[in-house]
Amino acid sequence: MTAQADTTAREMLRLGGVTVRFGTSEGQPALDAVDLDVAPHEIVCVLGPSGSGKSTLLRVVAGLQQADAGRVLLAGRDQSQVPTHRRGVGLMFQDHQLFPQRDVAGNVAFGLRMRGSSRAEQERTVAELLELVGLPGAQRRAVASLSGGEQQRVALARALAPRPRLLMLDEPLGQLDRGLRERLVVELRRLFRELGTTVLAVTHDQGEAFALADRVVVMQNGRIAQTGTPLEVWQRPATEFVARFLGFDNVVAATVQGEAAVTPWGKVPVPEGTADGPCRLLVRPAGVRLTPAPEGLPCTVTARTFRGTHVALLLQPTAGPRLEAACALRDAPETGERVGIAFASEDVVVLDAAPE
Amino acid sequence: MALPLAFFALFFAYPVVAIVGRGLKDGGQWRLGRIGEVVADPDVLHVLWFTVWQAAASTALTLLIALPGAYVFARFDFPGKQVLRAVVMVPFVLPTVVVGSAFLALVGRGGLLDDLWGVRLDTSVWAILLAHVFFNYAVVVRTVGGLWGQLDPRQEEAARVLGAGRFTAWRRVTLPALGPAVAAAALMVFLFTFTSFGVVQILGGPTFSTLEVEIYRQTADFLDLPTAAVLTMIQFAAVLGLLALHAWTVRRRESALRLVDAAQTARRPRGRGQWALLWGTLAVIAVLLVMPLAVLVERSFAAPGGYGPAFYDTLLSAGSADSTFAVAPLDALWNSLAYGAAATLIALVVGGLAAAALTLRTRSAETPAAGQLVRGFDALLMLPLGVSAVTVGFGFLITLDEPPLDLRSSWWLVPLAQALVGVPFVVRTMLPVLRAVDGRLREAAAVLGASPWRVWREVDLPIVRRAVLIAAGFAFAVSLGEFGATVFIARPDQPTLPVAVARLLGRAGELNYGQAMALSTILMVVCAGALLALERIRPTDHSGEF
Numbered sequence: 001m002t003a004q005a006d007t008t009a010r011e012m013l014r015l016g017g018v019t020v021r022f023g024t025s026e027g028q029p030a031l032d033a034v035d036l037d038v039a040p041h042e043i044v045c046v047l048g049p050s051g052s053g054k055s056t057l058l059r060v061v062a063g064l065q066q067a068d069a070g071r072v073l074l075a076g077r078d079q080s081q082v083p084t085h086r087r088g089v090g091l092m093f094q095d096h097q098l099f100p101q102r103d104v105a106g107n108v109a110f111g112l113r114m115r116g117s118s119r120a121e122q123e124r125t126v127a128e129l130l131e132l133v134g135l136p137g138a139q140r141r142a143v144a145s146l147s148g149g150e151q152q153r154v155a156l157a158r159a160l161a162p163r164p165r166l167l168m169l170d171e172p173l174g175q176l177d178r179g180l181r182e183r184l185v186v187e188l189r190r191l192f193r194e195l196g197t198t199v200l201a202v203t204h205d206q207g208e209a210f211a212l213a214d215r216v217v218v219m220q221n222g223r224i225a226q227t228g229t230p231l232e233v234w235q236r237p238a239t240e241f242v243a244r245f246l247g248f249d250n251v252v253a254a255t256v257q258g259e260a261a262v263t264p265w266g267k268v269p270v271p272e273g274t275a276d277g278p279c280r281l282l283v284r285p286a287g288v289r290l291t292p293a294p295e296g297l298p299c300t301v302t303a304r305t306f307r308g309t310h311v312a313l314l315l316q317p318t319a320g321p322r323l324e325a326a327c328a329l330r331d332a333p334e335t336g337e338r339v340g341i342a343f344a345s346e347d348v349v350v351l352d353a354a355p356e
Numbered sequence: 357m358a359l360p361l362a363f364f365a366l367f368f369a370y371p372v373v374a375i376v377g378r379g380l381k382d383g384g385q386w387r388l389g390r391i392g393e394v395v396a397d398p399d400v401l402h403v404l405w406f407t408v409w410q411a412a413a414s415t416a417l418t419l420l421i422a423l424p425g426a427y428v429f430a431r432f433d434f435p436g437k438q439v440l441r442a443v444v445m446v447p448f449v450l451p452t453v454v455v456g457s458a459f460l461a462l463v464g465r466g467g468l469l470d471d472l473w474g475v476r477l478d479t480s481v482w483a484i485l486l487a488h489v490f491f492n493y494a495v496v497v498r499t500v501g502g503l504w505g506q507l508d509p510r511q512e513e514a515a516r517v518l519g520a521g522r523f524t525a526w527r528r529v530t531l532p533a534l535g536p537a538v539a540a541a542a543l544m545v546f547l548f549t550f551t552s553f554g555v556v557q558i559l560g561g562p563t564f565s566t567l568e569v570e571i572y573r574q575t576a577d578f579l580d581l582p583t584a585a586v587l588t589m590i591q592f593a594a595v596l597g598l599l600a601l602h603a604w605t606v607r608r609r610e611s612a613l614r615l616v617d618a619a620q621t622a623r624r625p626r627g628r629g630q631w632a633l634l635w636g637t638l639a640v641i642a643v644l645l646v647m648p649l650a651v652l653v654e655r656s657f658a659a660p661g662g663y664g665p666a667f668y669d670t671l672l673s674a675g676s677a678d679s680t681f682a683v684a685p686l687d688a689l690w691n692s693l694a695y696g697a698a699a700t701l702i703a704l705v706v707g708g709l710a711a712a713a714l715t716l717r718t719r720s721a722e723t724p725a726a727g728q729l730v731r732g733f734d735a736l737l738m739l740p741l742g743v744s745a746v747t748v749g750f751g752f753l754i755t756l757d758e759p760p761l762d763l764r765s766s767w768w769l770v771p772l773a774q775a776l777v778g779v780p781f782v783v784r785t786m787l788p789v790l791r792a793v794d795g796r797l798r799e800a801a802a803v804l805g806a807s808p809w810r811v812w813r814e815v816d817l818p819i820v821r822r823a824v825l826i827a828a829g830f831a832f833a834v835s836l837g838e839f840g841a842t843v844f845i846a847r848p849d850q851p852t853l854p855v856a857v858a859r860l861l862g863r864a865g866e867l868n869y870g871q872a873m874a875l876s877t878i879l880m881v882v883c884a885g886a887l888l889a890l891e892r893i894r895p896t897d898h899s900g901e902f
Contacts (some may be wrong), residue, residue: 027710030527040379061515062517064513064516064517083516083521083522084513084517085516085517085518085519085520085524085525086519089517090517091513091514091516091517093510093513093514097508097510097511097513099511099513099515099529100533101532101533110515110518110520110528111518111519114515114518114519114520114524115519159517159518161518162518164520308431
């Protein structure tokens with residue numbers, strides 16, 4: 001009990017064993033015994049493919065979806081008997097859900113009106129927030145006249161207006177084009193830092209998650225596959241699922257013996273301290289080094305794609321599955337050329353046996 | 357656009373104008389003073405007052421009873437929902453004569469309530485009001501419920517996350533979004549009840565009379581054309597105003613609401629309150645919609661010597677020798693079907709062309725003036741719904757009687773009049789579907805090498821085909837039930853089913869009453885059959901704008 005009392009003081013949000021089943025009780029649950037803590041002022045991003053249970057997670061926290069099992073604690077208090085509108089959380093919907101029959105100010109002030117704020121206070125807060133999200137003076141504009149990016153800003157202002165203790169974002173930038181998205185991620189992070197907002201966001205876009213979050217939670221089929229800082233997750237994907245979701249496809253079965261692993265590609269050096277035995281092995285594209293043709297594992301270049309900062313090569317080795325490699329533009333061979341490759345141990349990751 | 361316009365000019369505007377003119381013209385002189393005299397008549401004032409009052413009361417009662425039903429159909433998923441949806445729609449297409457008979461069987465003299473508790477409502481206004489609710493329940497459920505089901509439930513969730521309770525969220529978010537649809541449905545119900553004829557004719561007795569009934573009495577019983585003409589003009593003006601208001605609310609409804617697939621918003625009821633609402637709605641439907649029809653069927657079998665098909669037997673055996681019938685009832689059924697089929701064909705051609713013209717013109721309308729022209733045409737097509745059918749029928753008789761257009765003895769006179777009422781349904785059903793065909797589909801087909809004709813054949817037709825079938829069914833059902841105009845122009849030896857029913861009800865005697873019930877039952881089965889066939893075609897809730 002003391003341990004729990006200790007954590008309730010620290011965590012803004014704590015999920016314990018939250019399970020949600022849709023339809024019949026058989027089959028895969030949408031959320032399967034999920035445990036998750038979010039500390040005050042922390043920005044946590046849940047990352048996963050569609051259907052992994054991310055949005056359901058947010059709906060459970062907001063009280064829009066009843067959990068079949070498990071507990072939701074906000075600032076240490078159990079929320080099972082608390083209706084949505086008394087939980088004091090904010091939720092920005094994937095497609096914003098702005099009220100079309102109200103203008104911008106009417107949307108942003110909605111939460112304040114529900115809390116019975118005075119008219120003067122509403123007006124002041126709306127003006128402040130619109131300034132903050134970069135839409136000063138937009139109060140009287142119709143929702144339908146806003147561009148996608150502007151709608152997103154208004155939705156953010158509306159969610160922030162009642163000062164929620166926890167702000168949740170569902171695919172916050174999903175519908176925007178790439179340039180706008182990259183700019184807004186930076187703006188959002190600065191904004192949340194300034195306001196000290198606690199944020200729980202979900203997205204399927206790893207770039208968005210890594211740019212926004214202090215901590216990333218990768219979900220797979222209703223379970224948490226990995227938790228860590230963006231750097232940790234990127235450098236050390238815990239399972240094959242996480243590795244493949246992040247876009248790494250050089251994954252093979254391997255058996256570690258001392259400082260190297262036996263793989264279909266031959267011997268691959270592994271980081272120091274790796275335990276012996278069978279495992280799955282990831283070689284990041286940067287860890288595939290080109291060598292002059294006679295040396296190393298002989299490969300044929302089957303495709304090359306220019307990626308701006310580097311060139312991605314698809315290689316077909318004489319033995320084993322295809323490999324992806326990254327190299328600088330001036331070193332890049334042409335399609336059809338024969339090259340040799342070697343592996344660099346710092347880009348080799350030993351994965352947990354995936355629970356698939 | 358030219359053909360529908362010509363059709364309306366010849367078969368609608370001309371007869372109506374002619375009869376109004378004949379009423380108000382005396383020896384080549386306009387006698388507009390007649391208007392003042394008629395309007396000042398206390399009897400007419402009384403009729404006017406009653407017409408407005410009962411329409412308002414019927415509308416309010418219908419909304420009160422049907423709005424919870426709209427919610428149930430929009431948001432709940434339960435076994436048998438599709439069937440129930442079709443059942444609810446049946447009364448709307450039933451002939452007014454059948455509805456009148458059904459309520460007579462339920463609450464009238466010797467009716468079910470009279471037998472059980474000695475309660476009779478046919479002398480009170482309640483019978484009329486309940487019959488109107490019976491009729492228009494589906495209008496509200498379809499118009500409001502259709503939109504309600506497509507409103508994104510997450511709009512309410514967004515409000516709740518922002519601190520609004522369940523009821524506040526509904527009042528602040530859903531109600532404003534539904535508002536225009538509720539207003540449109542209310543106006544439609546008001547329009548239908550304002551011009552109510554068959555129901556009031558049968559249930560109103562000598563005490564209660566709407567404008568339409570009064571027009572019929574003045575024309576047919578008293579041959580007082582001037583008064584009838586003035587009443588027609590009053591009704592016309594009122595209908596015009598209502599339609600303008602309706603068009604305005606529909607336009608507002610088109611404001612940027614975000615709609616989702618209705619199939620995704622319905623869930624099984626949860627909690628005691630929701631189950632109670634569902635069962636309450638089912639009870640209302642059972643008592644108000646199903647029971648009158650069930651009683652009608654029951655009465656049609658309640659022969660003097662115990663239950664049996666005695667009335668049906670007499671109907672079948674009644675030949676021309678029988679004095680009560682100028683024509684065999686079976687022939688009336690055949691007449692009805694033949695007229696209905698012909699009227700459906702006319703309505704489909706005219707309405708289809710009009711809908712196509714409206715779609716094309718709307719797409720190409722760039723100037724506001726052109727847009728207004730299109731909207732005007734749109735509203736014009738709705739007019740026959742509200743203009744006194746009695747006037748149209750009588751107008752047909754006095755205008756289409758001389759060369760080159762002497763149709764008085766033509767078989768086509770009846771289908772032409774019935775088609776007038778069918779056209780608005782065809783247009784309303786096809787317009788949304790035609791408008792929803794994405795122009796880019798046509799472009800895609802064209803880029804892939806389809807000629808304009810092939811584009812229409814491969815893209816438009818498959819999408820519209822369902823709508824055409826549905827429109828045909830609607831047109832057929834309303835043609836079958838059309839009474840106000842048909843009663844005037846159908847030749848005595850060629851009555852339709854509704855006309856035959858009305859004749860039977862107009863006579864005394866248990867046999868006539870029973871035969872009327874039996875004939876009404878047949879008519880109901882035919883209409884319900886047409887509708888249920890439609891419901892199998894209709895994939896989801898695209899019932900047009902009624």
